Amino acid sequence: MKRALLIAGGTVGGLGAVLSITPPQFGSSSTVAGGIQKTTPTPTAAPTPAAAKAAASGPSGTFMGDSINTQFGPVQIQITISGGKITHVAVPVYPNSSGRDQQINSQAVPWLIQEAMKAQSSNIQGVGGASYTSQGFYDSLVSALAKAGMK
Amino acid sequence: MSLGKRYNADWAAIVLGVGVGLTAALYIETTRLSDWSTVYSIVTSVSRVGALLGSFLAIVGLVLVSRISWVERSVGHDRLVIWHRKLGPWSLYLITIHVLLVLVGYAGHDRIKIGIELWRMIQRYPWMLPAFVAFIFFAMAGVTSYKKARAKMSYEAWWTIHLYTYLAIALSFMHQVLTGPMFIGHPLNKLYWEFLYIGAGAAIVFWRIAIPTFRSLIHNLRIEQVVVEGPGVISVIMHGRGLDKLGAQGGQFFSWRFMTRGHWWMSHPYSLSAAPTANYMRVTIKDLGDHSKDVRNLKAGTRVFFEGPYGTFVANTSTRGHVVLIGGGVGITPLRALMEELDPTKVVDVIFRASRDEDLVLRKELDALADARGARVHYLVGSRKEHPMTAKYIMKFVPAFRDSDVYVCGPTPLVDAVHEAAVSCGIPKDRIHDEAFEFHNV
Numbered sequence: 001m002k003r004a005l006l007i008a009g010g011t012v013g014g015l016g017a018v019l020s021i022t023p024p025q026f027g028s029s030s031t032v033a034g035g036i037q038k039t040t041p042t043p044t045a046a047p048t049p050a051a052a053k054a055a056a057s058g059p060s061g062t063f064m065g066d067s068i069n070t071q072f073g074p075v076q077i078q079i080t081i082s083g084g085k086i087t088h089v090a091v092p093v094y095p096n097s098s099g100r101d102q103q104i105n106s107q108a109v110p111w112l113i114q115e116a117m118k119a120q121s122s123n124i125q126g127v128g129g130a131s132y133t134s135q136g137f138y139d140s141l142v143s144a145l146a147k148a149g150m151k
Numbered sequence: 152m153s154l155g156k157r158y159n160a161d162w163a164a165i166v167l168g169v170g171v172g173l174t175a176a177l178y179i180e181t182t183r184l185s186d187w188s189t190v191y192s193i194v195t196s197v198s199r200v201g202a203l204l205g206s207f208l209a210i211v212g213l214v215l216v217s218r219i220s221w222v223e224r225s226v227g228h229d230r231l232v233i234w235h236r237k238l239g240p241w242s243l244y245l246i247t248i249h250v251l252l253v254l255v256g257y258a259g260h261d262r263i264k265i266g267i268e269l270w271r272m273i274q275r276y277p278w279m280l281p282a283f284v285a286f287i288f289f290a291m292a293g294v295t296s297y298k299k300a301r302a303k304m305s306y307e308a309w310w311t312i313h314l315y316t317y318l319a320i321a322l323s324f325m326h327q328v329l330t331g332p333m334f335i336g337h338p339l340n341k342l343y344w345e346f347l348y349i350g351a352g353a354a355i356v357f358w359r360i361a362i363p364t365f366r367s368l369i370h371n372l373r374i375e376q377v378v379v380e381g382p383g384v385i386s387v388i389m390h391g392r393g394l395d396k397l398g399a400q401g402g403q404f405f406s407w408r409f410m411t412r413g414h415w416w417m418s419h420p421y422s423l424s425a426a427p428t429a430n431y432m433r434v435t436i437k438d439l440g441d442h443s444k445d446v447r448n449l450k451a452g453t454r455v456f457f458e459g460p461y462g463t464f465v466a467n468t469s470t471r472g473h474v475v476l477i478g479g480g481v482g483i484t485p486l487r488a489l490m491e492e493l494d495p496t497k498v499v500d501v502i503f504r505a506s507r508d509e510d511l512v513l514r515k516e517l518d519a520l521a522d523a524r525g526a527r528v529h530y531l532v533g534s535r536k537e538h539p540m541t542a543k544y545i546m547k548f549v550p551a552f553r554d555s556d557v558y559v560c561g562p563t564p565l566v567d568a569v570h571e572a573a574v575s576c577g578i579p580k581d582r583i584h585d586e587a588f589e590f591h592n593v
Binding site: 002003004006007008009010011012013014015016017018019022024025026071100102103107110111125126127128129131132134135 | 160161164165166167168169170171172173175176179180181182183184185186188189192195257260261262271272275276277329330331332335336
């Protein structure tokens with residue numbers, strides 16, 4: 001049928017246009033991470049008076065969360081807190097042994113970091129496709145916040 | 152379908168194709184080789200492709216029935232409804248594949264049972280519970296639209312369930328952009344997706360709500376009188392101003408909403424049963440659903456909201472000097488309206504099928520119209536066996552059947568029988584005009 005051919009032609013055209021402008025990168029595994037890292041905020045250089053006041057009252061320092069064992073390996077996070085505010089989240093340990101783990105977590109870990117920065121608490125959402133890492137990240141984050149006295 | 156409409160339909164097909172291409176590109180652009188490296192990652196990947204295409208087709212299905220006026224004009228309402236019906240099942244299949252495969256893929260990867268995986272996903276991922284509820288709504292609307300299921304339901308029940316697809320599509324949106332790997336960290340992809348959803352939403356709000364409301368108020372349509380025409384058959388005569396500006400023709404239908412208790416919340420498609428005038432429109436209704444029984448209690452002065460006119464079942468599509476109008480039961484009403492507008496030079500035969508004498512509604516009007524233009528009306532009362540609608544039988548009454556334009560309206564079996572009869576004696580498709588009752592809905 002002619003109209004089916006038109007639909008097929010349109011599909012090929014639309015697909016071709018997008019893929020020629022932004023070629024897919026099947027091999028790479030870190031485009032998402034790169035995109036998110038850019039948006040990860042760094043501590044503000046010049047704190048406002050309100051922030052400075054908070055800095056005097058809240059806890060400060062670097063706190064290591066518990067190492068949480070998941071089915072695919074341990075997850076451990078480290079947070080830096082300045083005046084009761086989470087200014088940096090690092091994930092030194094996460095499942096990274098198989099290609100599948102790398103692929104999943106290269107997307108999930110930056111996302112979870114961003115979530116924690118945004119929430120400024122353990123009130124974060126998990127990532128699709130990385131339920132174990134999400135759970136491990138969450139549990140480790142809770143323990144780190146507890147050590148900082150921020151529950 | 153006219154040449155112009157065919158041409159526009161071709162363009163619509165290309166636009167649909169480009170949309171499918173763009174949507175598939177969302178995936179291909181963001182997928183990695185590792186998404187296809189193990190069995191469970193392949194299962195999950197296939198599920199995501201299904202989700203994207205199924206959701207895209209659901210949006211297209213919505214847009215097809217969003218009553219965008221220039222689309223209605225350029226392709227035709229009937230064609231849009233047919234496409235909506237063809238796409239709907241595909242959308243449901245693809246989304247079902249998504250739900251099943253994503254569960255299998257994740258459960259396999261996490262090495263847990265599917266039921267437990269479902270529970271985990273709902274608990275851990277943002278907007279997953281609303282998305283799951285949305286799937287149930289969507290599936291219900293799909294199942295109840297299946298021909299056999301729908302035949303067993305009232306129009307009201309079907310319509311109410313179908314309405315939940317709006318909610319389903321809205322509820323599923325957030326889980327897509329918050330957990331879909333093709334959207335996280337890909338702002339352009341997200342923008343395209345948001346554009347689709349917001350665009351469809353805006354079209355619905357504008358063309359299905361704002362425009363009909365505005366026009367209903369401007370034309371100030373109200374019920375003038377309710378007349379009982381026969382057993383279970385009721386005419387509603389409505390008065391308004393400037394109705395001729397709507398450009399409605401006999402044989403077309405509107406979606407009507409009587410703004411009174413128990414009626415306002417849903418609209419019904421009914422054909423005009425008389426050619427519209429500047430101040431009057433009339434519909435004649437048989438109680439096919441639960442709704443029309445209550446219609447006889449409608450009070451004069453009740454405001455009526457309407458959407459329309461719709462349909463290409465009109466007099467000026469006839470091409471021959473001889474026209475045969477075949478109506479079954481209350482299906483005669485659009486034919487009666489259409490007959491008024493047939494060119495006076497045309498020779499007209501009317502075949503009116505009914506199982507009982509009292510079902511011959513609007514008989515007096517029909518006789519008067521026939522007398523005025525010298526048309527013949529053949530009343531065929533009795534069972535289907537007594538009056539089989541074969542070419543041979545029709546030609547007993549209308550020898551020139553072969554060389555005429557045929558208009559048929561009534562229950563689906565009658566429409567199908569006449570269609571077959573007309574085709575069997577060589578009448579080309581563009582001279583067979585039919586309108587089955589069920590065709591109005593959507």
